[in-house]
Amino acid sequence: MQSSIQIRFLFIAFFALSLASCKKKGCTNYYASNYSAEAKKDDGSCNIGTVPQVRGEKTNGILDTIVIVNGTESNFDLSYWYLGYEHDGITDLYTYQFTNNFFLGSEQAFKVPYSYFEIEPDPTTMIYLLDPTGLIRDKWPN
Numbered sequence: 850m851q852s853s854i855q856i857r858f859l860f861i862a863f864f865a866l867s868l869a870s871c872k873k874k875g876c877t878n879y880y881a882s883n884y885s886a887e888a889k890k891d892d893g894s895c896n897i898g899t900v901p902q903v904r905g906e907k908t909n910g911i912l913d914t915i916v917i918v919n920g921t922e923s924n925f926d927l928s929y930w931y932l933g934y935e936h937d938g939i940t941d942l943y944t945y946q947f948t949n950n951f952f953l954g955s956e957q958a959f960k961v962p963y964s965y966f967e968i969e970p971d972p973t974t975m976i977y978l979l980d981p982t983g984l985i986r987d988k989w990p991n
Contacts, residue, residue: 873887881897914963944965
């Protein structure tokens with residue numbers, strides 16, 4: 850009887866440990882350029898870029914927000930930078946321009962509702978972050 854209890858305990862312990870190791874690994878730092886919303890366990894691979902990054906966020910599985918994240922260690926001046934898009938054969942790289950003196954603090958995020966672009970989100974839509982000279986500095990999805 851006692852060996853039966855020990856076997857059950859070992860089986861339960863093994864099962865619990867195997868579930869714990871099934872967590873998806875990746876970068877869990879929201880402000881890193883390679884952040885993964887699906888990652889449940891940080892694997893040490895996070896990259897902190899030198900300029901802010903652009904990404905999309907979903908609510909209930911629907912893309913509804915464009916996010917600019919600053920993972921750098923200092924405030925970043927986004928004055929006169931642009932957000933743009935490419936969607937359904939139309940490209941508008943200058944849809945949204947940040948105002949003068951628009952600073953994004955270290956490890957801060959700025960969110961723009963996807964509806965601002967007046968387009969329906971779909972898997973082929975690209976969102977761009979451009980510097981004041983028009984150079985594309987980041988895009989999403991990568």
